[in-house]
Amino acid sequence: MIDNLQYYPTPEALSIKAWETFKNKNFVRVLEPSAGEGHLLQPRPYNRWQQIPVDCIEIDISKHPILRSQGYAVVGMDFMQFKNGSLYSHVLMNPPFADGVQHVLKAWEILFDGEIVAILNAETLKNPFSKERKHLLRLVEQFGEVEYLSDMFAGQDAERKTDVDIALVWLKKTSTFEEALLGNILDDLRRDQVSADGLAGDCQPMHELALVNAVIDNAVLMFNAAVEAARQSAFSEARAMRYRKMLGQTLGELNGDAAVKSTQSTLDWVKNQLYTDYSDLKDRAWSGILRSTQVTSRLSSAAQKRLESDFETVKSLEFTVPNIYGFLQGIIDQQGDIQLSMACDIFDLITRYHSDNTVFYMGWKSNDKHRTLGMRIKTTRFVLPGHATESYQNDLPWESQRMLADFDKVFAMLDGKYEAAIGLESVFRNHFHALRSGQRMSGSYFDVRYYPGVGTIHFFPTNKTLIDRMNRLVGNHRRWLPPAETKAGNGFWQQFDQAEKLDKAFRTEVSQHCKRDGRHVHFDPFWAVKYGGESERERGNAMLTGAMNTVLANHGIDPDAVLENEQSSLLEWTGSLPSTTDLALAS
Known part of the structure; x- marks a missing residue:
């Protein structure tokens, strides 16, 4: 990349000298057309105690985050395609030596009124064999000046050394603004x-x-x-x-009764x-x-x-x-990452607020310090609180409608479709009064009941395959399930598939180890693994995994047993998410 882009970071001494070459120190806005990692910009001065605004162009996109982290705005990638130079009072540049003359002429063309300081190979002006070089030399003779320097890229502060002589060019373009x-x-x-x-x-x-x-x-x-x-x-x-x-x-x-305009x-x-x-x-x-x-x-x-x-x-x-x-x-x-994040968002929403929405299973063995339990959303019913309405209201609150719209988008995506045929958002909009009266209504992926007084919505999945698809997708992402190429025995998948059936026994086992004061639990491991500090999470995880091991042993299930030549059944479903091609942008 360095050789192809002729990347020679500007040494500090040369950067300082380049800034000092500007004669007008009233910097309105500065453009750096070949910014690299910002070496030339580091000595930028201040205007009234504030650093002057600088916009950058850099063809190597991997350097954009570096420039932005230093407070510069990245406004383009290819300077030769850039048009809006009239915004700038100064252009400061260290262009690729092989294309230096074209870059300076481009800066001159797009600049409205201001100064240019450019670092060029001295041969660009000393050997004006081309039409472009001759044109640049005429501009320097008529509107600027040049200083020839040696060894500027050969000192200790040069990140990449070369003994080439350079020309430090200064140009002043004065528009006919006042007259025009x-x-x-x-x-x-x-x-x-x-x-x-x-x-x-x-x-x-x-x-x-x-x-x-x-x-x-x-x-x-x-x-x-x-x-x-x-x-x-x-x-x-x-x-x-x-x-x-x-x-x-x-x-x-004139009388001092009004502020004088700028x-x-x-x-x-x-x-x-x-x-x-x-x-x-x-x-x-x-x-x-x-x-x-x-x-x-x-x-x-x-x-x-x-x-x-x-x-x-x-x-x-x-x-x-x-x-x-x-x-x-x-x-x-980014479609794959975006879709995965959407699935995780809905999974977290379902598992966050209501403990009965979730069942647990023993997570896959890994090199992590502590083995953890995996979570699954129930395929029978889950409940989401926080959606109360008053008797005079004719629809859910806006945030609740957004949540239902998110459900529609994510489960349609998991179903390989662009949108739900009957979305939850439309179910509530069109049948709100029936839902308020206690009726159970159906959408494409869920039946729903609504309890407006307590503000809960009860979801009854009608397509259990999609719930399983989400559980596996999130479980794989969070390393609760074995990697696709890993062999796992029947015991692991048995306890994964039977998690809902084993949930009552698991919670009973956990409660036997939780000390109580009346109805109050002194230590709640479920709360600890979600919200506690590090020591609380470790203690809670130890209690939960211990209880799960006991339940699985009582049912004759060994999740760690690996059968020779047995392939993992992870993500057996073949209905994939919509492809990135199918979700291409409408343009």
């Missing part, structure tokens, strides 16, 4: 002397794009149009600011306003992509939150077709 924005004052006054009707005359309602086969391309076109509109709006406001300054202060400002230069104001508007538009555009994808419409609420927390870093990228497809491909690549 204001022009001749008299012409401007004549042009701006229009009526309200005239101002509104050119305003037409935008037509919505409806090309369903080009959702991403259209989204980018719409975004670019919005950015251009915001740019024109900022320029118009800048014109108004200049006119206000020409007119002078208000009487209140004296920030018009150009700096435009850059800051463009950045604010551009960031807002990117947030909106990326959010539209996230919420419009087919896969996210099938995510549980917890999975949606996890994806959106990662999305905070994604939305800093430029909103371009390649970046969008990269983001969507990343979601597709």
Whole structure:
């Protein structure tokens, strides 16, 4: 990777010298187009006690987390495809030496008004044999200067050494902003002397794009149009600011009765306003992509939150077709992990609040310090509390509806379908009064009863295979079940399959070892293994595994017996989760 990308981290001494080369120390926002791991950025100065904002571009995606951990925003991967340079007052770069001239010319092209400092191979300017090198040399002669340095990558602070001589190039691009924005004052006054009707005359309602086969391309076109509109709006406001300054202060400002408006230069104001508007538009555009994808419409609420927390870093990228497809491909690549997390979320929800929802079995032997019990959701019935409603209410609380929607998504996924034919959310919405009166109603995967006074929902699985599928999926993930390639004897699977039948004997055995004061237990091992500290968890686990060993022995079951040439029956079910291809994003 280093050789292919010509990665030469900038030594500290050279980084400091590069920052010092800038002549305008009023840093509005800095762009580093080949950021690597951020070596060139480490000496960045402060503006009014705050470090200046820096955006990075880096083609090696493995370095993005390193840059973000240092507080930099990663806005792209390929600088040669980057467009929005008008946001920046300074560009600081150590591009690959072989492509240095192209990178500096690209920076010059996209920069609106500001300075460029670039670290180049000295031969780039000393041997201007190509059209691009000659063009760069002319720019340096007309708009900048260059300093040639030796041994900058050969010192002790150089992470990767080379004896190549370098050219430290400084360029200053000055826009024709004042003239282009204001022009001749008299012409401007004549042009701006229009009526309200005239101002509104050119305003037409935008037509919505409806090309369903080009959702991403259209989204980018719409975004670019919005950015251009915001740019024109900022320029118009800048014109108004200049006119206000020409007119002078208000009487209140002159008398000291009103605060004087900011004296920030018009150009700096435009850059800051463009950045604010551009960031807002990117947030909106990326959010539209996230919420419009087919896969996210099938995510549980917890999975949606996890994806959106990662999305905070994604939305800093430029909103371009390649970046969008990269983001969507990343979601597709994570489908297996996303689906597993969704199943674990629902499993934890069912097992968390009601002890009768769960039965236990002896977990698989491993190299862990303590062997633990595995948990299974009951296939007969489980109860979830916390869903009380008042007599005047016509539906469940919003959070309860979200929970039911999560059930619909996860069990449809376990069934290899996109959605439940009859979801629990619709059952409660359409039959709420019947449920309140005690009737038992049916959905695709559960019958349900609702007790509004105590706020409990009772779930009766109608497809026990899906409950077993979830139990095995979560059990495998949490290493309660043997790995798929491991041989396990009939004893292990016998106690796993009979966990519900053995549950009463197991709990009776546990209660015999729990000291009581009346009806109160001095030590509850079930509570301890879930919520206790380390010592409490160890003690609780020892009591539970001891009780389970006793029950299994009483029933003649040895979960550790391994039969020669016997294959594990883990995940015997063939109905798989929806494939990543089937759950590809709608785009």
